[in-house]
Amino acid sequence: MRVTAIVLRALIGLVLGAVTAVVEAVFLVLAALGFAYSFVSSRGERAVPRMVGTVAGWLAEVERKRLEIFLRVDGVPGGYPPLRALAYLVLRVPVGLLGGAVLLLLVYGLALAALLLYWWTTGTYPPDYGPNAERLLAAAGVGGVLLFLDLQGLVGIAALERRLVRSCLAPSSRQAYEQRIAQLSTSRAEVVDAIDDERRRIERDLHDGVQQRLVGLSMLIGRARRARDPDRAADLVRQAHEEAQRALEDLREVSWRVYPAALDADGLRAALETVAERSAVPVTIDYTAGRRPPGRVETAAYFVVCEAVTNAAKHARAERVTVQVSQEGIMLRVRIEDDGIGGADPTGGGLAGLTRRVAALDGRLGVDSPLGGPTVITAELPCG
Incomplete structure (x- = not known):
């Protein structure tokens, strides 16, 4: 069941890729005209018109999302320079169109197989075909080989899509190292901030909870020492005992929030x-x-x-x-x-x-x- 879902998701992704390839091919034709006009009007000073760069970035992001959702391509961040997005689309359009052609051949072959199966089960053959078992077996054999080649082509298209998006849109090794160093520096500073926040929270819990309990306990014990009435002193000692129990519960709660012993x-x-x-x-x-x-x-x-x-x-x-x-x-x-x-x-x-x-x-x-x-x-x- 899981394999079927993966295959179905990949097929949907390839179908969508064929549709977007047509859209991107139209865009590239219009972008070429925009390039020419921008180059002439700016006397070569502006290489990529702003609108072309914006649409190219948006289309590249659509492709990245498609591959991430349907072909499980991870590790490609968003946000690309216009020239990189355009270069990716130029290389990607032939792959998408080729995938669409392979999908059309698959649909055509499945339709012919369904027609042959219908003829064989109902016996209603065309006049020039006839109920020839040898022809049916030959057609089935050739169709099986073509189906295998077609499926292999789809697998190749999917692999080419993955490799293309990683090579064109993923950061280079140096950029990846620089991003990693920046992430580590940021996370180190954030960990220090988190530790400081945790210390402040512990101090607040101790000050507002345990410390107040201990102050109350000290006052009760002092009042019990000064009491002249034995019954009153006994009542104060009982209250002090209860306050000590609550202080212990608060202290256990604070220590549990700091780090639970059961975890180790x-x-x-x-x-x-x-x-x-x-x-x-x-x-x-x-x-x-x-x-x-x-x-x-x-x-x-x-x-x-x-x-x-x-x-x-x-x-x-x-x-x-x-x-x-x-x-x-x-x-x-x-x-x-x-x-x-x-x-x-x-x-x-x-x-x-x-x-x-x-x-x-x-x-x-x-x-x-x-x-x-x-x-x-x-x-x-x-x-x-």
């Missing part, structure tokens, strides 16, 4: 089950990942789930949260969905910190939260 001892699944138990809203955990991910990946996935569940309970007014953790190849996928009111801001403090944390591991974080809900947060983390 029992793994991500056990830590997420604890999150579900402690959550104010019902949380369903669907954990299907195979082998245990590396520690840094488990930590990032854990904090993604924690932040999403906390936001669902505090801000989204959700009644149920679903957490799915799966593994596809070397990627750990985490998906959190709640039935709240939506409207989550990806640039807010908590989600922005998660984005930086995930990006530091070369992962991706997505937030889809339309007004009215539902809110879906996805994280993809490489385990390799």
